Amino acid sequence: xxxxxxxxxxxxxxxxxxxxxxxxxxxxxxxxxxxxxxxxxxxxxxxxxxxxxxxxxxxxxxxxxxxxxxxxxxxxxxxxxxxxxxxxxxxxxxxxxxxxxxxxxxxxxxxxxxxxxxxxxxxxxxxxxxxxxxxxxxxxxxxxxxxxxxxxxxxxxxxxxxxxxxxxxxxxxxxxxxxxxxxxxxxxxxxxxxxxxxxxxxxxxxxxxxxxxxxxxxxxxxxxxxxxxxxxxxxxxxxxxxxxxxxxxxxxxxxxxxxxxxxxx
Numbered sequence: 001x002x003x004x005x006x007x008x009x010x011x012x013x014x015x016x017x018x019x020x021x022x023x024x025x026x027x028x029x030x031x032x033x034x035x036x037x038x039x040x041x042x043x044x045x046x047x048x049x050x051x052x053x054x055x056x057x058x059x060x061x062x063x064x065x066x067x068x069x070x071x072x073x074x075x076x077x078x079x080x081x082x083x084x085x086x087x088x089x090x091x092x093x094x095x096x097x098x099x100x101x102x103x104x105x106x107x108x109x110x111x112x113x114x115x116x117x118x119x120x121x122x123x124x125x126x127x128x129x130x131x132x133x134x135x136x137x138x139x140x141x142x143x144x145x146x147x148x149x150x151x152x153x154x155x156x157x158x159x160x161x162x163x164x165x166x167x168x169x170x171x172x173x174x175x176x177x178x179x180x181x182x183x184x185x186x187x188x189x190x191x192x193x194x195x196x197x198x199x200x201x202x203x204x205x206x207x208x209x210x211x212x213x214x215x216x217x218x219x220x221x222x223x224x225x226x227x228x229x230x231x232x233x234x235x236x237x238x239x240x241x242x243x244x245x246x247x248x249x250x251x252x253x254x255x256x257x258x259x260x261x262x263x264x265x
Contacts, residue, residue, distance in 0.1 A: 012148050018221070026106040034073035042071035045081050045090035046114040047262055050101055052211065053121045056258075057093035059251030066091065074107055076100075085259055098146040098187060098214030105218050105226065115225045115265055117258055118215055121245070122207040122230035123192070125184060125200050131235065132246050133177040134257060135206050136168055137228040140213035141184040147217030156182070157216035163227055163265055170264030171229075176253040181206040183230055185213035192236060207232055227261060229254075 051057050060066040066082035079090045095101050139156040147157050171178040184200045212228040219226035231250055234242045
């Protein structure tokens with residue numbers, strides 16, 4: 001019988017060569033998806049939004065005429081596209097969690113994408129006002145697994161430094177309340193214990209979400225343009241009438257900010 005060796009690094013941190021290429025590549029999976037689905041080649045939007053909740057996707061389908069991108073070669077999702085302010089923008093709904101978000105990021109950039117924006121619904125850790133409001137995530141605490149496959153261990157993954165100042169300035173001009181600060185990315189939202197919340201608050205972390213640390217680690221490792229925003233919608237279910245996003249489930253304010261970010265980058 002094999003014995004565990006608790007003194008050794010856990011599998012998540014063992015056998016990592018961060019400079020080595022992957023044998024399994026996103027481009028190969030997309031090639032086979034396109035073949036099996038009989039998809040023709042075509043240009044994808046250069047900008048894509050990941051929308052874990054799906055509320056923004058529902059809004060742009062109804063209000064902006066977003067339609068499926070027929071040649072998006074993905075086994076797991078549909079990409080929709082819409083026109084706004086002279087740009088063709090893609091959007092993928094229900095991309096929840098670090099691993100799924102990075103799976104899609106790899107595919108989007110392998111297909112020639114230029115800018116990926118993520119908009120997460122997030123829980124309030126350090127209050128910056130009554131929800132709902134927004135946070136432009138400048139760094140994310142790496143309490144998830146995916147980022148450790150892209151970058152060596154460290155407390156935080158950081159937003160691309162070339163993008164952050166321009167985006168922050170544009171978002172502050174856009175109208176809705178936006179704070180710039182840190183998030184806590186976790187794989188296990190229902191294990192947000194009192195001690196873990198207190199530790200995050202002691203670090204000055206503003207919110208908790210499920211994608212940013214992994215997306216920022218991917219962006220740093222691959223040299224890609226990725227920016228993560230969080231809409232603070234809840235107080236971890238501790239208040240009555242929690243999880244409210246505002247007008248159109250927060251979609252009008254969210255879209256305004258995302259378009260401002262696109263214009264600035």
